[in-house]
Amino acid sequence: xxxxxxxxxxxxxxxxxxxxxxxxxxxxxxxxxxxxxxxxxxxxxxxxxxxxxxxxxxxxxxxxxxxxxxxxxxxxxxxxxxxxxxxxxxxxxxxxxxxxxxxxxxxxxxxxxxxxxxxxxxxxxxxxxxxxxxxxxxxxxxxxxxxxxxxxxxxxxxxxxxxxxxxxxxxxxxxxxxxxxxxxxxxxxxxxxxxxxxxxxxxxxxxxxxxxxxxxxxxxxxxxxxxxxxxxxxxxxxxxxxxxxxxxxxxxxxxxxxxxxxxxxxxxxxxxxxxxxxxxxxxxxxxxxxxxxxxxxxxxxxxxxxxxxxxxxxxxxxxxxxxxxxxxxxxxxxxxxxxxxxxxxxxxxxxxxxxxxxxxxxxxxxxxxxxxxxxxxxxxxxxxxxxxxxxxxxxxxxxxxxxxxxxxxxxxxxxxxxxxxxxxxxxxxxxxxxxxxxxxxxxxx
Amino acid sequence: xxxxxxxxxxxxxxxxxxxxxxxxxxxxxxxxxxxxxxxxxxxxxxxxxxxxxxxxxxxxxxxxxxxxxxxxxxxxxxxxxxxxxxxxxxxxxxxxxxxxxxxxxxxxxxxxxxxxxxxxxxxxxxxxxxxxxxxxxxxxxxxxxxxxxxxxxxxxxxxxxxxxxxxxxxxxxxxxxxxxxxxxxxxxxxxxxxxxxxxxxxxxxxxxxxxxxxxxxxxxxxxxxxxxxxxxxxxxxxxxxxxxxxxxxxxxxxxxxxxxxxxxxxxxxxxxxxxxxxxxxxxxxxxxxxxxxxxxxxxxxxxxxxxxxxxxxxxxxxxxxxxxxxxxxxxxxxxx
Numbered sequence: 180x181x182x183x184x185x186x187x188x189x190x191x192x193x194x195x196x197x198x199x200x201x202x203x204x205x206x207x208x209x210x211x212x213x214x215x216x217x218x219x220x221x222x223x224x225x226x227x228x229x230x231x232x233x234x235x236x237x238x239x240x241x242x243x244x245x246x247x248x249x250x251x252x253x254x255x256x257x258x259x260x261x262x263x264x265x266x267x268x269x270x271x272x273x274x275x276x277x278x279x280x281x282x283x284x285x286x287x288x289x290x291x292x293x294x295x296x297x298x299x300x301x302x303x304x305x306x307x308x309x310x311x312x313x314x315x316x317x318x319x320x321x322x323x324x325x326x327x328x329x330x331x332x333x334x335x336x337x338x339x340x341x342x343x344x345x346x347x348x349x350x351x352x353x354x355x356x357x358x359x360x361x362x363x364x365x366x367x368x369x370x371x372x373x374x375x376x377x378x379x380x381x382x383x384x385x386x387x388x389x390x391x392x393x394x395x396x397x398x399x400x401x402x403x404x405x406x407x408x409x410x411x412x413x414x415x416x417x418x419x420x421x422x423x424x425x426x427x428x429x430x431x432x433x434x435x436x437x438x439x440x441x442x443x444x445x446x447x448x449x450x451x452x453x454x455x456x457x458x459x460x461x462x463x464x465x466x467x468x469x470x471x472x473x474x475x476x477x478x479x480x481x482x483x484x485x486x487x488x489x490x491x492x493x494x495x496x497x498x499x500x501x502x503x504x505x506x507x508x509x510x511x512x513x514x515x516x517x518x519x520x521x522x523x524x525x526x527x528x529x530x531x532x533x534x535x536x537x538x539x540x541x542x543x544x545x546x547x548x549x550x551x552x553x554x555x556x557x558x559x560x561x562x563x564x565x566x567x568x569x570x571x572x573x574x575x576x577x578x579x580x581x582x583x584x585x586x587x588x589x590x591x592x593x594x595x596x597x598x599x600x601x602x603x604x605x606x607x608x609x610x611x612x613x614x615x616x617x618x619x620x621x622x623x624x
Numbered sequence: 625x626x627x628x629x630x631x632x633x634x635x636x637x638x639x640x641x642x643x644x645x646x647x648x649x650x651x652x653x654x655x656x657x658x659x660x661x662x663x664x665x666x667x668x669x670x671x672x673x674x675x676x677x678x679x680x681x682x683x684x685x686x687x688x689x690x691x692x693x694x695x696x697x698x699x700x701x702x703x704x705x706x707x708x709x710x711x712x713x714x715x716x717x718x719x720x721x722x723x724x725x726x727x728x729x730x731x732x733x734x735x736x737x738x739x740x741x742x743x744x745x746x747x748x749x750x751x752x753x754x755x756x757x758x759x760x761x762x763x764x765x766x767x768x769x770x771x772x773x774x775x776x777x778x779x780x781x782x783x784x785x786x787x788x789x790x791x792x793x794x795x796x797x798x799x800x801x802x803x804x805x806x807x808x809x810x811x812x813x814x815x816x817x818x819x820x821x822x823x824x825x826x827x828x829x830x831x832x833x834x835x836x837x838x839x840x841x842x843x844x845x846x847x848x849x850x851x852x853x854x855x856x857x858x859x860x861x862x863x864x865x866x867x868x869x870x871x872x873x874x875x876x877x878x879x880x881x882x883x884x885x886x887x888x889x890x891x892x893x894x895x896x897x898x899x900x901x902x903x904x905x906x907x908x909x910x911x912x913x914x915x916x917x918x919x920x921x922x923x924x925x926x927x928x929x930x931x932x933x934x935x936x937x938x939x940x941x942x943x944x945x946x947x948x949x950x951x952x953x954x955x956x957x958x959x960x
Contacts, residue, residue, distance in 0.1 A: 261796075265803065272807055275814040277825030284830070285867040292874060309879050309888065310866050312856055317867075374795065379802030386807065521752070524759075531763070 181413075183357045185233050187350075188404060188419040191397060192226055195426045198326045205299040209482050218474040221467055222422065229418035236413055258369040262352055265377045269348050269385045273341035276386075283328075283388035286320065288340065291328035301483040318485040321475055323430040324390045340388055347392045348385035351399065352376040355585055358403040362410075362540075367592045375585040380522070380577050390431045391578040397427040398436055398582040402547065405444065405464075409540045412456060421464045425471040432475055434579050437468040439554055443546030447539050498564045511560045511569075518573040522584065526552060529587035531594070544590050551583055647694035655710065655761055658688040659717075662753035670750055681753070688757065692764035707765065714762040721755040724748075730801040834862045834904055837929065837953055838872040841899070844927050844955055849896040850877040851955075852886060854916040859903025884918050890958055900928070900942070900954040914951075918944050921956050928954035 203210040303317040356372040384391040401423030408417040448457045479485045533545035563569040661684045673681045728748035740748045827835040854860040866878045881887045903914040921942040
C-alpha cells in the first residue's frame with residue numbers, strides 16, 4: 180500500500196516537474212530570476228527529500244478501527260464494474276467527439292497552438308493588447324494545461340487531447356480507491372471511488388478540456404497524502420502532499436484552496452503543537468505553497484506585465500462590511516446555495532459530529548471543507564461588490580469546487596462505518612457480511 | 625450602577641426564558657406553517673405565499689430556524705414526547721421528500737423543462753424547501769444525528785442501514801441519469817456519425833455556419849494579415865470574441881471594432897481586412913442589431929459567401945446603406 184501511494188504521488192510530481200522545466204525553458208527571464216531559482220530549488224528539495232524519506236524512514240503502522248466483517252467481494256466487484264462503465268462512457272465521448280469546448284478553444288488549446296508556433300507565455304499578452312474587455316485573458320490561467328495540450332498534440336497522435344481527461348478520471352478513481360483503502364476498507368473505498376467519478380459535476384469535467392479535473396486530482400491526492408502524514412507521521416507523504424497542493428496553483432490560480440489546506444493543517448496541528456515534527460511541517464507546507472503563489476504572481480506581474488482580472492483595494496473591504504447591512508451578503512449566500520444545491524447539503528452533513536471526532540485526520544478534513552466553503556463564499560461576495568457579471572460564475576463555481584465532494588464523501592463514509600460498526604455490535608459478536616446487513620435492513624425480523 | 629446592571633441582566637434573562645418558553649409552546653404551529661408554506665410553493669407556484677400572504681417564505685424558514693434554536697433549550701423539551709414524535713415525523717418526511725425531489729428532478733431531466741409540472745402540477749425544484757424544513761428541524765433538535773449513533777434501540781427501530789443504502793442508491797441513480805442527459809446530444813451525433821472527420825465534428829460543435837465562415841476566411845485572407853472583427857457580444861458571440869476566433873485564424877491578428885465605427889485606425893493598426901458578419905445568433909445584447917460593419921469601408925475588393933460563383937467578388941467600396949438589412953457574410957479587403 181505504501182509503495183502504491185508513493186507511485187501515484189511520484190507520477191504526478193514528476194509530470195508537474197517536467198511541465199515546470201519546460202516552462203522554465205520557455206521563459207529564461209523567469210528561470211534566471213531569484214524567484215524562479217527559489218521555485219525550482221524548493222521543488223527539487225521536496226521531491227528528493229520525499230524520495231529519501233520514503234527509502235530510509237521507518238514505516239509506521241496505522242491501526243484502522245472498525246475493520247470488522249468479511250470483505251464483501253461481490254458488492255466491491257459491482258462497484259468497480261459500474262465505475263468502469265462510467266469510465267468507458269467518458270472515454271467513448273472523448274475519443275469520438277474530436278472537437279473541444281469553448282474555453283479550450285479560446286484559451287487552453289489556443290495557447291498550445293501558439294506554443295507550437297514558437298510563441299512563449301510572456302509574448303501572448305500582446306495578442307490581447309487592444310482587447311479592452313479581456314486584456315488579462317491569456318495569463319488568467321497558469322500554463323500547465325496548455326503545455327500538456329501542446330505535448331499531447333505533438334506526441335500522441337492516436338487519440339485526441341480530450342482523451343487525456345478520461346485518463347485523469349481513471350487516475351482520480353484509482354487514486355481515491357488506493358489512497359483510502361486502508362482507512363475505509365475495500366468496500367467503502369470502492370463506494371467512494373464510484374461516488375466520486377460518477378458524480379455529475381466531476382464526470383462533466385472529464386469530458387471538457389479545462390483545468391478543473393487535473394486541479395481536482397492534485398488537490399485530492401495532496402489532501403490524502405497530508406492526511407496520511409497526520410496519521411502515520413511519515414515525512415515523505417508530507418513532502419509529496421505539500422508539492423501536490425502547492426503546485427496545484429500551476430494549474431488553477433484563481434481559487435486559493437492551498438490557503439484552506441494550510442489553515443486547516445495549522446488548526447489541526449495546534450492540538451499537538453508541542454511536537455516539533457508537527458510544528459516544522461506547518462512551516463514546510465506554508466512556505467512552499469506561498470512560494471508557488473508568489474512565483475506565478477511574480478511572473479504575471481513583473482515578467483509578463485499582464486493586467487490583473489481582479490483589482491481589490493481597502494475600499495472593497497469597506498464596501499464588504501457595508502454590504503452585510505444592505506443585503507448583499509444574503510444575496511450571495513442564496514446564490515451559492517442555489518448553485519451548489521444538494522451538493523452543499525452533502526458538504527454540511529459530512530461535518531455533522533465533526534466536533535466529537537477524536538482522530539486528527541478527520542478534524543483536518545472537516546477544517547478543509549469548512550475553510551473551502553468560507554473561501555468560496557467570501558471570494559464570491561468580494562467579486563459581487565466589484566463586478567456585475569458575478570452571477571455568471573455559477574457553473575465555474577461548481578466545476579472548481581469538485582474536489583470537495585470526495586473529501587466530504589470520505590468523511591461521511593467514515594461516519595457510516597462508525598454507525599454500521601455499532602450496529603454489528605448490537606446484532607451480536609458474529610461477523611456479518613454487508614449482504615446480510617442489506618437483507619436484514621429491508622426484511623422485518 | 626452595579627445594581628442597575630444586575631437588574632437589566634436579570635430582566636434580559638427573564639425575557640429570554642419567556643421567549644424560549646413561547647417558542648417551545650408554539651413550535652409545532654411554526655413547524656406546521658413552515659411545512660405548509662414550502663409544500664404550497666411546490667404544488668401551486670413559487671411566490672404564492674408572497675402574493676397572498678405578503679410574506680417572503682424565506683422569513684418563515686428563518687423564524688422556524690430561530691424557533692428550533694430557542695425551543696430546544698427549554699427544560700420541557702428534553703422530556704417532551706411531542707418533540708420525539710416530531711423528530712420521527714421529520715425523519716420520515718425527509719426520506720419521502722428526498723425521494724420525491726430526486727425522482728422528479730431526474731424525470732424532468734430525462735424529458736423536458738416543465739414536464740413534471742405539466743403532468744403532475746408539481747414544481748420539482750421547489751421540493752427542496754419542504755426537504756429543507758424537515759431536515760433543519762431534525763438537525764437542530766437536541767436529538768440529532770449522534771442520537772442514532774449512541775442509542776442502539778433507535779438503531780434497531782429506524783434501521784439506518786436502510787436509509788443509508790437507499791440514499792446511496794438514489795445518489796448513484798441521480799448521478800447516472802445526470803450523466804446520460806449530459807451526453808445525450810453528443811452521443812446521438814457520435815453514434816450516427818461513427819466515422820465523422822475532424823471537420824465534421826468541429827462543425828457540429830461550433831455550428832456549421834461559424835465553421836464554414838472561418839474556413840472561408842482562412843481561404844481568402846493571408847496568414848500575415850490583421851482583421852477587424854465585430855464588437856464582442858450577441859449577435860456575434862463567436863465572430864466578435866477575439867480569443868475564440870483567434871484559435872481558428874491564428875497567426876492572423878484580430879482586432880475588435882465598434883458597431884457604428886471602426887474603433888481602430890486602419891493605418892496605425894495595420895488593418896488589412898474587415899469581416900462582414902450578419903450575426904450567428906438571433907438574440908442580441910447591449911442594443912446591438914444584426915449586420916456588421918455598420919459603417920462604410922474603402923475597399924479594394926469585397927468577397928461574399930454566396931452560392932452564385934460570379935457574384936462572390938465585388939470591386940469597389942463597401943457602402944453600408946446599400947447592404948443594410950441584408951443577411952451577408954464575407955470579408956472586405958481594405959484599400960491601402
